[in-house]
Amino acid sequence: MGAPYVTTQKIRFCDTDMLGHVNNSVYSVLLEAGRVELVNEAGLLDPANGFGVVIVRLELDFIGELNWPGEVTIESVVYRLGTKSIQVRQRLISNGTIAAKAHTVLAVLDMNTRKAVPLRDDWRKTLDQWVVEDF
């Protein structure tokens, strides 16, 4: 049983749109920023060795507005580990409030064949530290 991977991002002025708040597409940017730090620390983002991580599916619930200026805490957990897929769950938190929840399905890609590869045991071992099954 692991713990969430926690990181932060500062909201940039240009993240806002003409409605006065952070544009919805920036939620995807912030979620990715959190995921790639986790994935990079796990050694899965390794184009030099022919491996990369791609996103297969995103489910994103917009719960609250994000505003400039401000900072966002990004909590990410490994929710499920399949044979070839990694399910990640995330929360964007600002001012102590959950602004968004996301469920993502990732796959590790062989950059040459452009096909998903089975998750190796050493990858699983590293990912285990962030497994939280009831997030």
Added chain:
Amino acid sequence: MGAPYVTTQKIRFCDTDMLGHVNNSVYSVLLEAGRVELVNEAGLLDPANGFGVVIVRLELDFIGELNWPGEVTIESVVYRLGTKSIQVRQRLISNGTIAAKAHTVLAVLDMNTRKAVPLRDDWRKTLDQWVVEDF
């Protein structure tokens, strides 16, 4: 029974990321670009009169890569009309291939109370032209 609302966007060089293809967050940008044109034509994006449209939920299936240079066709339909919600389904198409499918739940917001308002009959009538229930 209506027909999809179709629009296009050119891929910009900066839409790509270090993996060589269009970054996944840009899919959200392109989907929004298609939705707001539809919503604007329906008169629902009207901050001057106190109305705006917000996104409540996004489900996004990444099916294929997008690359620069290129153009994307964005097909959007009104999938379901609730009392206070609009379900929109969309496809991103490039080079004749579906690169992504999305299901979005939108709400019309009273900009003063920041609460969702029931869909007015004149809005429904306009939205009807893009209703496709088996998209």
Added chain:
Amino acid sequence: MGAPYVTTQKIRFCDTDMLGHVNNSVYSVLLEAGRVELVNEAGLLDPANGFGVVIVRLELDFIGELNWPGEVTIESVVYRLGTKSIQVRQRLISNGTIAAKAHTVLAVLDMNTRKAVPLRDDWRKTLDQWVVEDF
């Protein structure tokens, strides 16, 4: 004596910021979108063969606002050709009005040495069609 290279871009909803107009950083995005189309057509954007184009200096005069929805025409000319540098001048035009003028210094990079290389004669010949010295 050549003619400007002309291309267009649609303004995206998320290009706007909380001041209600297109964010100033998007002007850089649109200028790049125009430049890379020109540079790509000239065969200078060729990572597979070890060549890429980098920007060395940008001078950008903001003359008018850009707004959503809208389209921008991007005019680009080759202003001067040096031994190792290309000076490009550009205009962003929307609704028949100049929204920005830019002067850019580019260099062709050897991707392995990461150093600027002298402009080859065949590159010069191609670039000549867009040379306008009094833009």
Added chain:
Amino acid sequence: MGAPYVTTQKIRFCDTDMLGHVNNSVYSVLLEAGRVELVNEAGLLDPANGFGVVIVRLELDFIGELNWPGEVTIESVVYRLGTKSIQVRQRLISNGTIAAKAHTVLAVLDMNTRKAVPLRDDWRKTLDQWVVEDF
């Protein structure tokens, strides 16, 4: 005689482009992120009271690459104060190296008339703390 206003930004994965480094338009984003924090602290970004700051001119020298993952330090100084204009000079620093230098001309806008207004004495007093004339 003042001191630079110093702030930081984390590089996001989607800031990179297909050339493998941070896209040049993101330099404009990072510079703006630094400027608006300064301008906001000086009370000049105040749409509620009818004032906003716009950028009139940008000169930007690209000196080095920025890469993901990484953090950027943004140093900003008030270089000159005119009757109606503020000249700001900035540096982007990463890993102890200057990646870019910028010179910006700003104006304070009356949001109703959309015209530049003379700098008020209380604004000048606040801005004085960041005046560095040989930056």
